[in-house]
Amino acid sequence: MPKPKIAFYWCASCGGCEEAVVDLAEDILGVVEAVDIVLWPVAMDFKKKDVEAMPDKSIVATLFNGAIRTSEQEEMAHLLRRKSQVLIAYGACAQMGGIPSLANQFSRDQLLRFVYEQAPTMADEPKSRPQTSFQNNGHALTLPQFRNVVRSLDQVVEVDYCIPGCPPTPKITKAAVGAVLEGKLPPKGSVLAPDIALCDQCPRKGSKPADLSFTQFKRPHMVKLDPELCFLAQDVVCMGPATRGGCESVCTRGNMPCSGCFGPTSRVRDQGAKMLSSLCANVAAKEEKDITQTLSGIPDPVGTFYRYSLASSLLRRKVDLPIDAKKSS
Amino acid sequence: MNSATQQAWNQGNLNANAAAQAQRRRVTIDPITRLEGHGKIDIFLDAQGDVERAYLQVPELRGFEVFSIGRPAEEMPQITSRICGVCPTAHHMAATKALDDLYQVEPPPAARKIRELVYNAFVLEDHALHVYILGGPDFIVGPQAPPEKRNVVGVIEKVGVEVGKKVITMRRRLRELIAYFGGKVIHPVLGLPGGVSKGLKPEDLPPFKALADDALDFALFTLQVFKDLVLKNPDYVKLITGDTYTHRTYYMGMVDANNKVNFYDGLIRVVDATGKEYAKFPARQYRDFVAEHVEPWSYVKFCFLKPLGWHGFEEGPQSGIYAVAPLARLNVADGMASPKAQQAYEEFFNTLGGKPVHHTLANHWARVVEMIFAAERLVELINDPEITSSDLRVIPTAKPVVGVGVVEAPRGTLFHHYETDANGIITKANLIVATQNNAARIAMSVDKAAKGLIKKGHVSEGLLNMVEMAFRAYDPCFGCATHSLPGHLPLCVSIYDPQRNLVRQLTQS
């Protein structure tokens, strides 16, 4: 019996997800024995045509990381969707847009203009920008189109499962891959991680008082962080209560608060809104100006509450940004 | 959607076939690398089948500089680490240092030492990854070896199972040290302006002391492996010193007060192709020396020395193109700040004909020299009595305005530059990523290698690999991408079982 085919692919991501799989090396040996990895750009020579040549649905599962920002990434998402029985969004970027989707607060033009024209080190005169197609001495060169919107994978193609995290931990990756191979998959659409918030497993859980209310929020650099005490009890915003567990509390063990990379639980549609709701409800102030004062300790609500999930949030993108229809950027 | 997409592809294929008739021959290596996204090389051949021009393209952009705007500055170490999951620690540290500068705050000695400890551990494990798994196979196994051998599997066959174990164990242990301080090894969280979030408990010290000693042994062992397998092979030496991979450019790197190599802190020094100091400046002055150029065919920006200006992809003293990363660092420094590394440094230059060395492939060796230095720093730092101090933070009080931080990432000089409002909210960010410094030289290398190697339309797997070697030596972040393992096994995962035993499937091909 031929081994099941597995593929890995990346898009707008940092490569940390790939590293995470590499870090898993010693652990998933058993799994690897059992599968045939047909595509893994980080480790193997990859030819798109080879994938195109595969029969549809011939890949048992594709672990797809990274958000979608370019036309090329969209194409690959469609291609791999066609070729895969199970398409898994691997990591926060594929699942929710990730940190790159914070770019959804800015227009494509703002982005390109700054990077290629306004950056303090830009020296060219006249200014120019990369072109999606360019002729150079008869050499036709193309670049993929840079999209207006950063998208999570499920906003481009249908996704069967998600493995959360920035990056996902070896433990949940191993469990997920095992589940795929054993065919013991939960209902479609599930996130393959515990469906309970991080506090459940946080070593600091016990230190949080049951009557906590906030008179101020302190930014982490403003306070000497107690290595044992719940961050919220130190007035430092921690996304743990609104974030799915399963990461083994690595950040709080590193004495920094959770920033939410595992995304919300299945019962929450918008991670940021929920965290905002919970934190604000527990603000002590009653007078409008005192409330404002307390909340001024959260200077960047979007970046704080949607650090990894802006693309998949209910609003998705700063709503008044233009759509630049031009093909060349 | 699926059917529409299918149609689109069909249409595209039709067009392709039609266009193919009219096209000159063309070779695409896609994708190859990872800067921000993958890279690809397009090589254009002329009618004779010789290379007209090879382009290294980076087809992706994420725009961190822009979406950093509006974020609290103290979040930058964590946000910018997502630029790269391979070298998150480098971004994390550059950002953290930029925050120190922003808030004009000096971390307590223990915090500084922890940062350096973590950072050197990171450089060491990252270099080890490259030497043994990503770039190394080019040499250890040989550039013309069959592809299924030209990977870590082949390396292990050549150097032995025990070595393979050693590499993997050492990387794991080093990464555990990073995770101890940083929470996680991929995207650590320890950096804060004026210190680090977490210290070292005295009871946790002994295993790390042992690790540091083992790391030094390992680094020295690696040098020996390199000497045995590469330097003793005249073909390889010829390859390294051959013209195909040689450019006479400027070099940039960080040096300490004694002009010795330092990864974490110091001044940026630039030397010209003769090794003469061209400039030496603190991070804050980077804008006087570094500028960027845009090519319409790549999303990556090409750095050059600002006073010299951009003159296209060319060598020579008038061209502002410069190199960073191990070879550049060795070229700009007067030596290494630790004895064994100094020894290796001297051997390096003595062997390759004195300073500066212009052979791109010498980067591999320079990397090994740096591994020794990183390991020696580890030993020094972990034995520093202050390393277990709990005095880890200075709470900033200054009004933030602008901060620039620089570190030597494994892949070269990395600048983070932030400007903020009085509340410490980012109003402007500029990032000069390590590989960007090298981008122009890499492009030249690829072009030169392609031209030198591909003749009369003869393109073999081995030749393509040698083209790839031109940029892989720079280790441009996931230079590994093209390391094919057509023998089905992914290179990193298939080697050891949980008991760290080498497993049979390795020979499968």
Add this chain to the structure above:
Amino acid sequence: MRDTHWQPRIVAFFCNWCTYTAADLAGVSRLKYAPNVRVIRLMCSGRVDPQFVLDALARGADGVLIGGCHPGDCHYVDGNYKTLRRFQLLKRLLADMGVEQVRLRLEWISASEGERVKSVINEMVEQVRALGPLNLPGRFADWDREMTELEANIRTGEEQSARKEPEAAHA
């Protein structure tokens, strides 16, 4: 496209005890106000999950109105304070996300203030009307059009040919 027929749509979340009752009173008093508001009854404005606000906007509401008891009047002691605090930060968040301030409004309307239901609704409808449609479903569709135009962005022939070539090269 249908600007001439466009009417603002406002989703309102009214607490059972004060604002909903006040809206009943407005009815009993036969006050006349703009028909653009759809009221969803909740027991307390404290039940208004910011997700509801975002969901309503994302589903096509041009504005969201939250009505609760006056501070100190909450039937549940201080549910409305929780709403006020959420509202403050949510409003900032919406501003950061490009949603105009008047599209989200919080009003304290006691059970006896039927008149205020009328004036608040009329005022808000006019303010939102002046802004024009938010139409997020339409904007989402506009954003995603770049994906449906995939054909146009598929590599043109020359590139596709390149993809064919390596085979020859390897041969």
Add this chain to the structure above:
Amino acid sequence: MNTNGTNGNNGNNGDIRIGFYICHCGHNIAALVDCPAVAQYADKLPGVVVSRDYKYMCSDPGQELIQQDIREHKLNRVVVASCSPLLHEHTFRDAVAAGGLNPFFFQMVNIREHDSWVHTDPAEATAKAKSLAHAAIRRVRFHKALEMTRVPIHPDVLVVGGGITGIHAAITLANAGKKVFLVEREPSIGGHMAKFDKTFPTLDCAACILTPKMSAVRSHPNITLWTYSEVVKVEGYVGNYVVTVKRKPRYVNEELCVGCQECIKACIFKEPKFPDEFNVGLSKRKPVYIPFPQAVPQVVVIDPERCIQVKTGKCKKTCLEACADRQAIDFTQKEQRVEIKVGNIIMATGFKLFDAKRIPQYGYGLYPNVVTSLELERLVTSSGPTGGEIILRDGRHPKSVGFILCVGSRDMKTNRWCSRTCCMHSMKLAQLVREHTHADVTVFYLDIRAPGKGCEEFYDKSLKEGIQFVRGRVAEVTDWALAREEEGKLVIRVEDTLAGFVRRIPVDMIVLAVGMEPQADAQEVRRMFNMSCGTEGWFLEKHPKLAPVSTFTDGVFIAGCCQGPKDIPDSIAQAGAAAAEALALIDKGYIEQEPNTAFIVEEDCSGCKSCVPLCPFTAITFDATKQKAQINAALCKGCGTCVAACPSGSIKQNLFDDEEIFSEIEGVLAHA
């Protein structure tokens, strides 16, 4: 077993079969909303099996229609679009239950108060009705079978306020065998009524009718009377309130004091020196005093602000000596806080009088002979500071007296409302003035309001007794004489709106008929008791007609002037009504509550504790063993604040769950 329908069609599994009904409400809805069109629209929505419009859904045939359809069409969800759910939700739930369905498989759409009555455009009103119906039809799908929760009622009652209203309510309840706690802020019960001489329109002696009731309170075995005490905290909910009462130290042991008043005589202050509150400052008292002769309890009180011993600890304590071996005086008393459990609370906190100084043109506080109606009341009382003699400040008897009505009432600049009693009260005083002094009396009025039983006759009597009535709002009171006859007098300048010219009328004494206002601390009090106030600040009844003594908080009732100005008979009637409401609850033994409680899904809860401090009813606790939060359903009032706040979505709420509300949002936006 199929008739009760609790199995098959009640379950959440299987097909959803919705019946939709739109009510014409005669013309109330149908005049504006195209009901058949809405019914047609609803008929096409997913899950709708039956869709009808009908003239009066709340009528018996209307309800029967629903029940019949439930049986015939096997409906398992019902939506009715008609009036406000606050009015008829129970009606239709009962109808649905009678049809064999769980009553909570029902959702109501408000298209009368929120639609047909407030809009004018039929097309827009119809569109709105459709989208509201759509929302309900989507929502009802998620409804679950629920049961009303029963909360047992603690039989004891707290009455707050010891005026005539509170007294009557307390006695009524006590007579029914219920234990009553009567809490009064002042040292004695009696309230305003105790200060009155006679009461209108019968002119019977106020003390004669009040004193026996006060005594009854004192002696009733079922009444615990706490004077000089205030409620400081109210927790819990209907049937189970926990109330904290602050008992201020009176430095006299109530059990031991027999009211002999020897201590007052013996006080180091030989003469009364301090304004006497009971006589509105018209007389003086000592630091140790008894508020008035009939005070209940008959116990002295020591004013801590005046008593040298309390203030400095350096008094000879002659009072102690006078009290001798009774040892009732106790300077070591401290403020006490007592916690009591009661099932119902009756608020009878009364009113305060308008401060006449707020209308400076009437000269109160400036001219000594401008007095308030209550001051005059004390003057005419035989037990008052002057022994019933009506005298001016200089001791003369007034020859002419003017009454200015509506001072702080029916006045856009102060209070808009009519205080209801001042016309009658003023006429009563006018008659008494006539009787006592034979002075000329002129009443300046806007309208004479005499609607109570015997009141119009009393007005007639006043006219017959020669009291002058001048219609018009008095512009000012001045002592600036323009004519000889005005010298040494107070001149009332008024536009006589009947005569049609401005008059100047000189008098010796002016009585300001000050109106009633909510108590100064009404806002704090209502917050403490979780009640609402109208815009004027009076405690708000649940329904002005149908539930005049109920509040929006179950188990808290209001009676007397705290709800709005009223006279003694009305106050007593409300006191009885409130007592009856409380008795009804107590004797039923339990109250049914909406099962809209929140609950935590244990396996989903991460134990982050974010919800715990949010609950004002302390229904949420943290289970340290399980490391999860949990909600005590008996304490939960169903506000849903914790549901909205749970950062991991692990709290659900019956009747208002996320999916129900999200589906409503989707529904109201589905129909453009």
